[in-house]
Amino acid sequence: MATSTATEPAPGSTGPVAHHFNNMGQQLATVRFGMWLFLVTEVLFFGGAFCAYTVYRVWFPKDFEAGSAALNVGIASVNTFLLLTSSLTITLAIRSAWLGSKKALFNYLLLTTVLGTAFLGLKAREYYLDYEEGLIPGNSRLTSDAKREVDKERAKLYTEAEAIKAALVLNRAAANDATKTDAERTFAAIAVADKERQLLHTLAIAGEAPNAFNENLKVALHHADFKGVAGKDYDPSRVQLFFMFYYSMTGLHVLHMIVGLGLLVWQLALVKMGFFDYTARYVYIETMSLYWHFVDMVWMFLLPLLYLCGPHTASQAVSQFKEAIGLATGSGTH
Amino acid sequence: MATLTETPASYESLIVERLDYTPQMLPPREPTAAEDETRRHYLNHDYSLFGWLFTVDHKRIGLMYLVAVSVFFLFGGIAAGLVRTNLITPTGAILELDQYNKAFTAHGTIMLFLFLIPVIPGVLGNFLVPIMIGAKDMAFPKLNLASFYVWFFGALFFVYQLLVGGLDTGWTLYPPYSSKYSHTNVLYAGLGIFITGFSSILSGLNIIATVHKMRCPGMTWGRLPLFVWAMYATSVIQLLGTPVLAVTVVMLAVEKLFGIGIFDPTIGGDPLLFQHMFWFYSHPAVYIMILPGMGVINEVLTCFSRKNIFGYKAVAWSSVGIAVVGFLVWGHHMFLAGQGYYLGMVFALLTMLVAVPSAIKVFNWTATLYGGVISFQAPMIFTLGFIVLFTVGGLTGLFLGTMGTDIHLHDTYFVIAHFHYTMVGGMMFAWQAGLHFWWPKITGKMYSDFWSRLAAIVMLVGFALTFLPQFVVGYLGMPRRYPNYPPEFQIYNVLSTGAAYIQGLGYAMPIFYLTASLFFGKKAGNNPYRATGLEWQTTSPPEAHNFPETPTVYFGPYEYGVEDGLRIVDDLERTAKPSSNGVYATANQGVTSGH
Numbered sequence: 059m060a061t062s063t064a065t066e067p068a069p070g071s072t073g074p075v076a077h078h079f080n081n082m083g084q085q086l087a088t089v090r091f092g093m094w095l096f097l098v099t100e101v102l103f104f105g106g107a108f109c110a111y112t113v114y115r116v117w118f119p120k121d122f123e124a125g126s127a128a129l130n131v132g133i134a135s136v137n138t139f140l141l142l143t144s145s146l147t148i149t150l151a152i153r154s155a156w157l158g159s160k161k162a163l164f165n166y167l168l169l170t171t172v173l174g175t176a177f178l179g180l181k182a183r184e185y186y187l188d189y190e191e192g193l194i195p196g197n198s199r200l201t202s203d204a205k206r207e208v209d210k211e212r213a214k215l216y217t218e219a220e221a222i223k224a225a226l227v228l229n230r231a232a233a234n235d236a237t238k239t240d241a242e243r244t245f246a247a248i249a250v251a252d253k254e255r256q257l258l259h260t261l262a263i264a265g266e267a268p269n270a271f272n273e274n275l276k277v278a279l280h281h282a283d284f285k286g287v288a289g290k291d292y293d294p295s296r297v298q299l300f301f302m303f304y305y306s307m308t309g310l311h312v313l314h315m316i317v318g319l320g321l322l323v324w325q326l327a328l329v330k331m332g333f334f335d336y337t338a339r340y341v342y343i344e345t346m347s348l349y350w351h352f353v354d355m356v357w358m359f360l361l362p363l364l365y366l367c368g369p370h371t372a373s374q375a376v377s378q379f380k381e382a383i384g385l386a387t388g389s390g391t392h
Numbered sequence: 393m394a395t396l397t398e399t400p401a402s403y404e405s406l407i408v409e410r411l412d413y414t415p416q417m418l419p420p421r422e423p424t425a426a427e428d429e430t431r432r433h434y435l436n437h438d439y440s441l442f443g444w445l446f447t448v449d450h451k452r453i454g455l456m457y458l459v460a461v462s463v464f465f466l467f468g469g470i471a472a473g474l475v476r477t478n479l480i481t482p483t484g485a486i487l488e489l490d491q492y493n494k495a496f497t498a499h500g501t502i503m504l505f506l507f508l509i510p511v512i513p514g515v516l517g518n519f520l521v522p523i524m525i526g527a528k529d530m531a532f533p534k535l536n537l538a539s540f541y542v543w544f545f546g547a548l549f550f551v552y553q554l555l556v557g558g559l560d561t562g563w564t565l566y567p568p569y570s571s572k573y574s575h576t577n578v579l580y581a582g583l584g585i586f587i588t589g590f591s592s593i594l595s596g597l598n599i600i601a602t603v604h605k606m607r608c609p610g611m612t613w614g615r616l617p618l619f620v621w622a623m624y625a626t627s628v629i630q631l632l633g634t635p636v637l638a639v640t641v642v643m644l645a646v647e648k649l650f651g652i653g654i655f656d657p658t659i660g661g662d663p664l665l666f667q668h669m670f671w672f673y674s675h676p677a678v679y680i681m682i683l684p685g686m687g688v689i690n691e692v693l694t695c696f697s698r699k700n701i702f703g704y705k706a707v708a709w710s711s712v713g714i715a716v717v718g719f720l721v722w723g724h725h726m727f728l729a730g731q732g733y734y735l736g737m738v739f740a741l742l743t744m745l746v747a748v749p750s751a752i753k754v755f756n757w758t759a760t761l762y763g764g765v766i767s768f769q770a771p772m773i774f775t776l777g778f779i780v781l782f783t784v785g786g787l788t789g790l791f792l793g794t795m796g797t798d799i800h801l802h803d804t805y806f807v808i809a810h811f812h813y814t815m816v817g818g819m820m821f822a823w824q825a826g827l828h829f830w831w832p833k834i835t836g837k838m839y840s841d842f843w844s845r846l847a848a849i850v851m852l853v854g855f856a857l858t859f860l861p862q863f864v865v866g867y868l869g870m871p872r873r874y875p876n877y878p879p880e881f882q883i884y885n886v887l888s889t890g891a892a893y894i895q896g897l898g899y900a901m902p903i904f905y906l907t908a909s910l911f912f913g914k915k916a917g918n919n920p921y922r923a924t925g926l927e928w929q930t931t932s933p934p935e936a937h938n939f940p941e942t943p944t945v946y947f948g949p950y951e952y953g954v955e956d957g958l959r960i961v962d963d964l965e966r967t968a969k970p971s972s973n974g975v976y977a978t979a980n981q982g983v984t985s986g987h
Contacts, residue, residue: 077937080942088532088605091531091605092535095597099634102632104639105636107639118660196650196651299654
């Protein structure tokens, strides 16, 4: 086994072999094989989540469409473009490593890192906007728009309550009016009981603490011009379930992206340290790219399942993205 | 075998000649006493703490698993003792009701996640798989160390959660009880299971990569020891099943943290979905627990009956068959959970299918015994115990896999007895067989013959008396997981508890005589049982890189007394060049491909 400690490897050398392998061919084949096995487990891991998603998507289609309509498809589209491009650049990095062109290798890896980081930056922006819109299941914070809507609704209820109260006073007077006939008095007494019940009911509704997520969702869907399949035929608690899947599945994806970026930075350092002076070691780049492509592929499933299952238009996507990065003021959000 | 056609002088002499030891290659010279003093092997080449804690040597990692697994077994055993002691009286002898729930959950979860799943893959799999295939180490030695530590710290975290808050859901963690009503540490215990599961995935990955890529020249798939085949099948299950459990636990945690109804029906979820996803892992997981044990049985059985395995291919492929079909039968845990009548019928049918490869193994083992020269050393007693107990456990499993009978037996002590027969009577006995069989290889010392045989018999008797009454009381209708029972069941429970103490004594015995063997045991020599496996063709204990040079394999793993084997060895002796250090002579040095 030719092993060289000099900075310039001997021609044809494949570099030092790890202690437990017989030769470089075995070592590299093992490395590649190990990554394929790892990807099998990853498929099963995401597969469990996709399976649960599918069950509820089939059970609650309208609610999931409503949830999807509230998502920012503009950012998702641009992110898809970034991620697919990064898959191209990492493949070019493999080729550069194979050809022994260190400079190109470094640049392509750097470009991949930048594209991946841009993805995460946009994703963070998207999470922030979701937070701004109050679309976090189980939260108790009303957005200003939602608060305005709730206050308006409440004011309407209190006005109603006042009207009922007035009717109540009239009926009470009528019930105790000796000049009326017995039948009229009885009729008024029944009306009194009825109005009292109505009043209590209306005041109870007006006094109830609103479900923040549901109110925020209403506003968000209004801004997204969501008409629904049959009007407002969705159940907000089911939409919470959609958002749970949205956060946990994209969250797991982001976690994998972060690991991938860590690997990329490590490979960049290895390039600088001369690890890839042996061109046979392009396999390490290839192995890492397998992981990167896998993460890419998961996103290609997340995009239709989460973002595209609701009604969106292209122009909406464009304006959403412009809004998100501050190129345009929002049509509705403030 | 020319001698076979002649009339032998005596039967014994024929047997000795016919079934004599056939070495896989030229056996290494036994080191002399003087050489032994200075010989460096994996145990003594480095005494530093760093050299142990950060070792990437698969043999040292195997020993670390051995220590850790034994400690966790002790914990699980104590919990079992509490449960059994409490059941002496119909109203509960020592524990409060919620303490009882925590005790049986601790027993179940510790024994499953921290003992049965890691024990043989962690200890014997780690130690033996690379040696058996003639490799210097696992494919990914650092990953191997990482998966030990991930498992170890996950396990410590899990046990800590059991001790401070407890867990009372049973090992199955069914929601909505676990996500909504239980006030114990479900969330953190779930995290502990998630972490140990991650280690299980990485170990499985490592074994598969090792078997695929690290085999020495001549070690074809058809010459792999059946233990390696079993470990391979186990690893496939670990690789495919465990991630699903991981994501299920994540969803359970999300439900508990945010109150979103994934599994809780009152807020829109479906508890059956959890059961489906849980059993999709957890039924194959019982094969993770039994397959390595079956692998051990092949090695021990052939050695102590001095015969080749009957039907190598059938046994090898039945391991893979169990791994594949095992993924299709999870619904038989849910016959009464409301999964639907026709779905239940399909699962009942598929469950019958998975009995086929298991039965193939048992029949092949008995056929291997037939006509063999059987000696009853401790590993063989454990092995014969395994075959009998596993057969009982397997056949009673058919009662439970059939929908009609399962309606009567579901969630009774019949189920408890059934899976203890397979898990304890199966895996625990296989583990003891393997530990005793390879102890001389691992430590280089021989344990006490008398005490080991006695321990095997005590364990067998204790085991049978503990769980036989449970079949009866389960059939009569005593439900599992209840601390109270009608007084007429007391006799069975007292019997069971008394025998459990005998069993406990049996499990304690090896701690003493195995430890004693380290200090006072005779030197075992390289191959005390005159076995044919590749692991016996290196020194005991093996050196740091297992073999002085990469070995080359010329024939199968169980060729006890086959005349072809002898002839090949003769040829080898004539053609092989002595290697530089004089310990080995291999005909094909420097060949590097694994095929």
